[in-house]
Amino acid sequence: MGTFDLGVGAAFWLMNASALLCVIYGVINWNKDKEEKVLNTKSWEKDEAKMTKDLG
Amino acid sequence: MNLIENIVIIVYLAVLAYLGYVGYKQTKSSADYLIAGGDTHPFVMALSYGATFISTAAIVGFGGVAAWLGNSLLWLTFCNIFIGVFIAFVFLGNPTRKMGIRLNAHTFPELLGRRFHSKFIQVFGGVLITIFMPLYTSAVLIGGTEFLVAYFHVDYHIALLVMSVIVTGYVLAGGLKGVMLTDALQGVIMFVAMIILMVMVFNAIGGVDVGLSKLEMVWDKTVAPLLHVNIKELAAGSPDFLMKLSMNWGFQGWNKMPVFLSEGWLFIITTIAMGVGVGVLAQPQLVVRFMTVKSKNELNRAVLIGGVFIIAMTGIIYLVGSVTNVWYYEFNEGKNALQSTGGIGKVIPHFINAAMPKWFAFIFLFALISAAMSTLSSQFHAMGTAIGRDVFEQLAGKNNPNSLLITRVGIIVMIVISVSLAYVFDKQPAIIARSTAIFFALCASIFLPTYFGGLFWKRMTKKGAIASMIVGTVVTTFWLLFVHFQEAKQLGVAKMLFGVDSLLSGKIIFVDAMMIALPLSALTAVIVSLMTKPESATLIKKCFED
Numbered sequence: 001m002g003t004f005d006l007g008v009g010a011a012f013w014l015m016n017a018s019a020l021l022c023v024i025y026g027v028i029n030w031n032k033d034k035e036e037k038v039l040n041t042k043s044w045e046k047d048e049a050k051m052t053k054d055l056g
Numbered sequence: 057m058n059l060i061e062n063i064v065i066i067v068y069l070a071v072l073a074y075l076g077y078v079g080y081k082q083t084k085s086s087a088d089y090l091i092a093g094g095d096t097h098p099f100v101m102a103l104s105y106g107a108t109f110i111s112t113a114a115i116v117g118f119g120g121v122a123a124w125l126g127n128s129l130l131w132l133t134f135c136n137i138f139i140g141v142f143i144a145f146v147f148l149g150n151p152t153r154k155m156g157i158r159l160n161a162h163t164f165p166e167l168l169g170r171r172f173h174s175k176f177i178q179v180f181g182g183v184l185i186t187i188f189m190p191l192y193t194s195a196v197l198i199g200g201t202e203f204l205v206a207y208f209h210v211d212y213h214i215a216l217l218v219m220s221v222i223v224t225g226y227v228l229a230g231g232l233k234g235v236m237l238t239d240a241l242q243g244v245i246m247f248v249a250m251i252i253l254m255v256m257v258f259n260a261i262g263g264v265d266v267g268l269s270k271l272e273m274v275w276d277k278t279v280a281p282l283l284h285v286n287i288k289e290l291a292a293g294s295p296d297f298l299m300k301l302s303m304n305w306g307f308q309g310w311n312k313m314p315v316f317l318s319e320g321w322l323f324i325i326t327t328i329a330m331g332v333g334v335g336v337l338a339q340p341q342l343v344v345r346f347m348t349v350k351s352k353n354e355l356n357r358a359v360l361i362g363g364v365f366i367i368a369m370t371g372i373i374y375l376v377g378s379v380t381n382v383w384y385y386e387f388n389e390g391k392n393a394l395q396s397t398g399g400i401g402k403v404i405p406h407f408i409n410a411a412m413p414k415w416f417a418f419i420f421l422f423a424l425i426s427a428a429m430s431t432l433s434s435q436f437h438a439m440g441t442a443i444g445r446d447v448f449e450q451l452a453g454k455n456n457p458n459s460l461l462i463t464r465v466g467i468i469v470m471i472v473i474s475v476s477l478a479y480v481f482d483k484q485p486a487i488i489a490r491s492t493a494i495f496f497a498l499c500a501s502i503f504l505p506t507y508f509g510g511l512f513w514k515r516m517t518k519k520g521a522i523a524s525m526i527v528g529t530v531v532t533t534f535w536l537l538f539v540h541f542q543e544a545k546q547l548g549v550a551k552m553l554f555g556v557d558s559l560l561s562g563k564i565i566f567v568d569a570m571m572i573a574l575p576l577s578a579l580t581a582v583i584v585s586l587m588t589k590p591e592s593a594t595l596i597k598k599c600f601e602d
Contacts, residue, residue, distance in 0.1 A: 033353050033356065
């Protein structure tokens with residue numbers, strides 16, 4: 001992209017680099033956190049009244 | 057329209073109706089309606105986030121701005137990907153998701169309100185969304201409608217009405233499940249259309265390098281001659297007026313950054329790149345998506361999908377927007393894009409219909425309708441939940457059986473307001489891009505310090521959060537009403553009260569409101585929190601421990 005000046009050229013390459021970063025991060029961490037405790041979202045509804053009461 | 061086009065439109069609407077129905081059938085609780093039950097597939101979540109993020113404002117509005125101001129807009133794409141996807145998903149996504157579950161929060165204002173044990177914060181957040189989001193929504197409506205008008209040659213008002221009615225249908229029925237399913241479909245359509253667009257446009261002008269290098273020649277032939285013309289001799293708002301204005305602001309060509317710290321540089325960096333790029337972190341309709349997945353893995357996978365999606369959207373449309381100048385120069389008697397189309401918001405719709413084959417214009421029509429609908433549906437949902445869950449339910453009493461009904465009524469009310477604004481703003485130059493920038497800046501200034509502090513700083517207090525939000529609101533509003541060069545002049549309040557367009561002068565009036573308001577609101581949050589009593593250990597434990 002030799003037609004860009006330094007400022008626009010920097011934006012162009014940073015744009016591509018950040019997209020690449022997202023791809024690499026996604027691939028590396030695709031299934032990495034399977035050990036993490038998964039909070040039980042299905043309890044939300046039955047806990048609603050209790051949470052509301054606790055939080056005022 | 058021919059038979060095939062009619063059939064495709066009917067099939068598209070039928071699929072939307074079906075997905076809205078699926079959302080409706082799967083919605084059995086308020087958690088389903090408000091946060092899609094918290095078990096959304098990462099592909100759906102990422103595409104929904106991206107499709108909501110990228111509206112017609114980004115494609116038609118900012119694509120038109122790229123035709124006007126050039127490739128310096130690529131700074132916005134960088135911010136969109138690095139801040140809007142990578143920072144948002146990697147650093148904010150999981151803490152938001154977990155805190156949302158711990159506090160049983162169903163909306164963004166509810167998350168903030170419960171984090172600080174404050175009904176005021178939730179109601180205040182809901183009211184702010186209700187007041188300011190219609191501005192952004194109207195911009196999205198204008199962008200989508202402009203293309204419908206250009207393609208079908210129908211009345212602007214009818215096109216506006218039809219699109220609003222269709223979106224209203226599946227948002228009302230399917231809640232966030234319906235919204236996200238339709239978003240995912242629409243995201244796929246947008247992605248495919250953009251890839252085809254890039255290939256066809258650069259093929260038409262001789263390749264990427266050749267096309268971009270021709271921009272300098274087109275600037276020299278069509279814009280540089282305006283150098284010695286007095287801007288007062290040009291009709292306000294005309295294409296040559298806008299190009300001369302860009303020169304006066306320090307723009308030197310479509311492949312060059314404006315002069316450092318010039319008006320144009322401040323506009324591109326503070327309003328466009330930072331205002332929109334940072335503002336996305338505190339968008340209520342986007343933050344709520346972090347609460348729709350069941351584990352961090354879904355967020356990690358969404359980073360990949362989101363990053364690719366955003367570069368395919370904004371990266372392509374900004375490059376294409378700028379090189380439309382080359383195409384028009386070569387195929388329209390030596391005129392640039394603005395001279396050929398007559399206005400910033402008209403460049404992309406006109407270009408697609410004039411330069412691309414009919415079949416692609418039809419595909420692109422779907423991409424733009426999809427972009428508009430996916431963003432609109434999320435905005436309507438966010439505004440409706442703000443009224444129903446955050447304002448009405450808080451003021452009328454918890455667990456009110458009518459809150460979902462009120463949410464639905466709220467959606468209809470906000471649609472009416474947004475459509476009305478779209479009528480009013482249609483003729484304003486660059487209104488699409490500016491409205492988007494204003495809303496993003498408002499969100500950042502008002503919500504971001506409270507959101508960040510709430511997630512990562514246990515010492516932050518309720519009083520600190522409230523003070524920060526008030527300072528963000530006051531300073532942003534003051535800057536827009538009395539200082540910023542565009543809004544202050546057009547709103548006319550400074551003129552009415554003080555007889556001047558802006559209370560300040562010089563380049564400072566080109567600095568975006570967020571650049572002033574965000575540091576002040578963040579500083580307020582820190583100072584007031586440190587001066588006030590820490591929140592109770594019980595609340596902190598509830599917020600941060602499983």
